[in-house]
Amino acid sequence: MSLDTPQTESRSERLTAHEALQRLEHERASRLTQLRAIGEAGRDAEEQVLSAQKDTIQRVLTEVEAAITRVRDGSYGVCQNCSKPIPVERLEILPYAPLCVPCQRSIP
Numbered sequence: 089m090s091l092d093t094p095q096t097e098s099r100s101e102r103l104t105a106h107e108a109l110q111r112l113e114h115e116r117a118s119r120l121t122q123l124r125a126i127g128e129a130g131r132d133a134e135e136q137v138l139s140a141q142k143d144t145i146q147r148v149l150t151e152v153e154a155a156i157t158r159v160r161d162g163s164y165g166v167c168q169n170c171s172k173p174i175p176v177e178r179l180e181i182l183p184y185a186p187l188c189v190p191c192q193r194s195i196p
Contacts, residue, residue, distance in 0.1 A: 111183035119149040155184035
C-alpha cells in the first residue's frame with residue numbers, strides 16, 4: 089500500500105490517541121536521551137558535528153511536542169495542509185508527521 093495514496097479510513101484503521109501518545113512519548117524520550125548523551129560527550133567529540141546533531145534532535149523534539157498537542161486537541165493524523173487523513177502506515181513510521189506524503193513532497 090502506497091503512503092501517498094489517499095484513503096478513506098475507518099476508525100479501526102487509524103491509530104488511537106493512546107497508541108499515538110505511546111509512540112510520541114517514545115520518540116520524545118529517545119530524543120531527550122540523545123541530547124543528554126551529546127551534552128556529556130561534547131567536550132571530547134568534534135563540536136561542529138555534535139552541534140548539527142543537537143540541532144536536528146532539537147528540531148525533531150519540537151515536532152514531537154507539536155504532535156502531542158495535536159493528539160490532545162483532536163487534530164492528530166490529519167494533514168495540516170490538505171486536511172485529509174494521514175495514512176496510518178506513515179504515522180507508524182513517523183508518528184510526528186504533520187503532513188501527508190503528497191503535501192510533504194510539494195514543499196520545496
